Amino acid sequence: MKESHFQEQSAQPAAVRKGHMVTIYDIARAAGVAKSTVANVLSGKGKVSEATRQRVLYYARELGYRPNLLARNLSQHRTFTVALILPTIANPFYPEIMEAIESILRQRDYQTLFCNTHGDFALGRQQMERLMSRWVDGYIIMGSSMDIADITHYFRQGVPIVLCDWQENESPVGIPQVTVDFYRAGQLAAEHLLALGHRHIAVIVDEPQQHLRLEGFRTTLLQAGLELPPARIALGDSSLESGYAAARQLLRPDQGLTSPTAIFATNDWMALGAMELVLDQGLRVPGDISIIGLDDIVVSAHLRPPLTTIAIPKTRLAQEATELLMAQIEKKIEEQGSVLSEAHEGTDGAAQHEEETAPLRLVPPYLVVRQSTAAPASS
């Protein structure tokens, strides 16, 4: 009896309420069925007769129904959202990786929420807290955007987290991670310069974050019988400006060292800065000084001269990171299911994770030779 009543009214109220949200309840009323039936139709879950199914679908379209994700997420404890936390966006490397991760995530029907911590740990924690409150399903944390202590804290609580392109000095305890074989990257850079015949080599590095790159580089030089004296190491903070400043320092004829004939900057952004300084000094690249970077950001290929660099396969990085994260999210969802029935207490659900050795995927870097490196001028 009620059905007919509502049926009659259906067309009217719909039009009137236009502009405000249409809920499944509205559809239910219009179609003369129960809320849950509508839900079933919409989710394709429970069994519904084709007739009512069509009717519900009809009214849904008719009324301009749009599901309310907040409500859905609230009741499902799941948001299909992943946060990507990065230290900065000023270094083009990050936008590039953002793009890669975002599109992969989108294919999996996940929203990506970008967070820029500006390298500020306090801000990072603050943002993280906020995200936690929003029930983001998982986190991909990059570079040195957050304090590893904070990250570990969250991970211990069972929050799905993947470290991506993590800086090599801090050893994350049991947190899944995908990163580049930075030691190898350092080796590649050194090998390239050595092969060209360079003997006076300097490096610009963001210590201690990029220690491995430096070590790979230094070790390779050593094996070739070359020391890397402190005066040949300049510190940067990964920014272009710092690369510029560091290069100036390297070229200042201090402590009687001959000027270097080649510079390895541990990221392209600093390499650009270094190159700028060298050119500003009236020197030529690679004529007087060779420069090699690391990252292979897009602009590097379009500079004058185009930058030789150790490339990081960004898409690969993005894929692996997503995979690792998805695995954790799925696992957590499952566990939640069982927690409802069995009442495990004492051990946090996450504790078991920690025991297992966390997956670590190492992506191999590779050399891209362009025109910023060449054999040193015969002195």
Add this chain to the structure above:
Amino acid sequence: MKESHFQEQSAQPAAVRKGHMVTIYDIARAAGVAKSTVANVLSGKGKVSEATRQRVLYYARELGYRPNLLARNLSQHRTFTVALILPTIANPFYPEIMEAIESILRQRDYQTLFCNTHGDFALGRQQMERLMSRWVDGYIIMGSSMDIADITHYFRQGVPIVLCDWQENESPVGIPQVTVDFYRAGQLAAEHLLALGHRHIAVIVDEPQQHLRLEGFRTTLLQAGLELPPARIALGDSSLESGYAAARQLLRPDQGLTSPTAIFATNDWMALGAMELVLDQGLRVPGDISIIGLDDIVVSAHLRPPLTTIAIPKTRLAQEATELLMAQIEKKIEEQGSVLSEAHEGTDGAAQHEEETAPLRLVPPYLVVRQSTAAPASS
């Protein structure tokens, strides 16, 4: 009586449930008060005695309470999230503006949700649909990331939207907008080149999106008695690569025109491409050809030669856009309040907006002279 009962238990259950979410109800139980009292304390709204206040706060901290924004948002119809929709992230201009907008929004306690449509209108609509599902309070839509028809559709429904740096050809109907005075930008570029003495000028433009820039440029040349023949206009799609290709086309000695001595690219990214081509051809910048861009992206200043360009005040753009959006959001919130009591039907709540002339903020561009432009070689 109940109070004491719960008080006793409080410590235990808290510990046991650790790892799972703590709700205000848990706090209420622990502190022996009602849910709403806890809510009052936490929100600082209603009056609560200092004693209970402290007690509640104590247990909140003790239990590791973290508010559930999903729940809060659901009941408040508000997410404190703004979506920033942009066409691409490959052109560094966008990351730069992202950064600006994100930090302004953060100061206002809003989260920014970035959406990259990759210049694909279908994808744009799809993403928008998803966001509309009650994710965000408002939208800042950039460049030509979406179909203006779609945008208008949403705006008519009362969705707070601001167009930012909108491409000048399409005239948005009554949608608040903040953009750059692109016509003026074109003028500035032309004036600069004319002042340097150039007479053979070409332009690379992303038509029809950047028509105003072209018009400002063309008009100024005309006033100086210079035509801009079709052969001197090359089309690009705003990408660096297209700038490269367009420049090649301009330099090809077609239809008997002398080679241009200056090129205006309507954005820096294309200008970089153009510069690359020119250099690749063995020509010199600005020796043989001057190049001027538009945007003033960060890298432009670090190129060889550094790029002369018409700068867009990005922070200003970001501020104005945010302001305009906030105004709409606030207004909408108010309206929602009143809609509850008075039952306006017939007119959509948004209809009234449309009648008013939509605010339009025009930000002035300015010339930044660097080394990619100079007087033409005397021929």
Add this chain to the structure above:
DNA sequence: TTGAAAGCGCTAACAG
């Protein structure tokens, strides 16, 4: 196959 009802966690009147 369909419907009723109980949440999800928080907010917001409105009573005591």
Add this chain to the structure above:
DNA sequence: CTGTTAGCGCTTTCAA
């Protein structure tokens, strides 16, 4: 000042 009572819109048993 504090507690009760309804929601927000959707999901999910569990009956009918």
